[in-house]
Amino acid sequence: MTARTTVCVVLALLACSCATPVREETVVVLPGPDGKSGTVVVQREGARQVLDAPYAANVVRGDGSLQGSRASEQQVAASFGTTLAALPARPTTFLLYFITAKDELTSESTAALDKVLADMRARPVPDIAVTGHTDTVGTSEYNDRLSMQRAERVKGFLTGIGIPSDRIQTAGRGKRELLVPTADNIDEPRNRRVEINVR
Amino acid sequence: MRWISAVLLSVFVGAVWANDVGQVKVTKGVAHVEREGTRMPVVVGMPIRQSDKLVTGADGTVGVTFADNSLLSVGPNSALVVDKFAFNASTHEGQFDASLQRGTLAVISGKMVKQSPDAMRIRTPASILGVRGTEFVVKVADPGA
Numbered sequence: 001m002t003a004r005t006t007v008c009v010v011l012a013l014l015a016c017s018c019a020t021p022v023r024e025e026t027v028v029v030l031p032g033p034d035g036k037s038g039t040v041v042v043q044r045e046g047a048r049q050v051l052d053a054p055y056a057a058n059v060v061r062g063d064g065s066l067q068g069s070r071a072s073e074q075q076v077a078a079s080f081g082t083t084l085a086a087l088p089a090r091p092t093t094f095l096l097y098f099i100t101a102k103d104e105l106t107s108e109s110t111a112a113l114d115k116v117l118a119d120m121r122a123r124p125v126p127d128i129a130v131t132g133h134t135d136t137v138g139t140s141e142y143n144d145r146l147s148m149q150r151a152e153r154v155k156g157f158l159t160g161i162g163i164p165s166d167r168i169q170t171a172g173r174g175k176r177e178l179l180v181p182t183a184d185n186i187d188e189p190r191n192r193r194v195e196i197n198v199r
Numbered sequence: 200m201r202w203i204s205a206v207l208l209s210v211f212v213g214a215v216w217a218n219d220v221g222q223v224k225v226t227k228g229v230a231h232v233e234r235e236g237t238r239m240p241v242v243v244g245m246p247i248r249q250s251d252k253l254v255t256g257a258d259g260t261v262g263v264t265f266a267d268n269s270l271l272s273v274g275p276n277s278a279l280v281v282d283k284f285a286f287n288a289s290t291h292e293g294q295f296d297a298s299l300q301r302g303t304l305a306v307i308s309g310k311m312v313k314q315s316p317d318a319m320r321i322r323t324p325a326s327i328l329g330v331r332g333t334e335f336v337v338k339v340a341d342p343g344a
Binding site: 023024025026027028029030031032037038039040041042043044051058060076079080082083084085086087088089090091123124125127129131144169171172173174176177197199 | 222223224225226227243244260261262263264266268270271272273274275277288289290291301303304305307308323324325326327328329330331332333334335336337338339340341
């Protein structure tokens with residue numbers, strides 16, 4: 001009796017998958033390194049679901065119904081373990097600091113360049129993004145220019161210790177992204193920095 | 200004025216990135232990139248461009264880093280198209296659209312999503328996912344499964 005029921009269920013599923021072209025889809029939000037998650041909004045033909053907690057999941061069934069659920073860590077490992085294992089290593093961030101209104105590094109920051117080199121050696125095909133930042137002294141245009149100069153200066157240091165220049169991209173963020181929020185025209189050493197992402 | 204700055208910007212971005220928007224860092228098994236009608240085996244270090252399609256076989260995986268620090272990987276039996284990738288490294292404005300046609304995808308979002316929460320969208324055959332700064336996985340089941 002039990003065996004017969006099972007056969008019926010399987011046939012029903014087959015018939016169902018033939019009748020509708022919609023494939024089952026699964027979305028699961030994962031916790032970040034700090035254990036918290038961000039948000040993914042899933043939209044499908046007017047239906048909308050916000051996933052904003054670790055392991056919050058959305059499953060669209062073969063019959064087209066959209067339903068929310070929660071996945072377990074074990075389910076994620078079983079369905080996505082191989083895929084997650086292929087994620088590249090997270091970029092490493094280094095911050096170097098500058099002397100006021102100059103493109104010269106502080107002495108501690110000069111020493112930090114060796115750490116960048118060590119981090120690069122641990123990666124298969126490393127590339128580097130160098131982003132300059134300024135404090136809020138001066139106009140936006142002035143700081144855009146200064147931040148780019150700082151990024152280029154750091155690129156110069158990096159090529160000087162043997163990193164090929166075609167592996168390094170530079171950009172200037174000016175005073176758009178203050179590490180320490182301040183009013184305009186404030187001399188803040190911690191904002192005069194260059195961020196290096198090794199990835 | 201706006202026109203002039205747009206032209207300057209495109210020259211600047213072109214000089215830094217050419218057409219490359221990301222780079223393959225990890226790959227295993229059988230995997231190809233389809234680009235402008237050609238099909239190339241994926242190798243570590245290979246640049247990824249807008250409109251590229253990543254296709255993996257039964258044992259294939261590919262992991263890519265993008266210009267805004269977004270990380271993305273596709274699992275076995277998967278097909279993913281990078282529909283659009285634009286990123287301004289000064290303003291962090293941009294747009295990242297990709298389509299998972301089949302298989303599995305893992306994403307760790309990058310800098311552009313921190314700047315504008317709806318900058319990244321992943322399409323599947325049935326859904327559109329709006330990404331607001333997070334890590335997540337997506338699976339589109341094989342039609343025969």
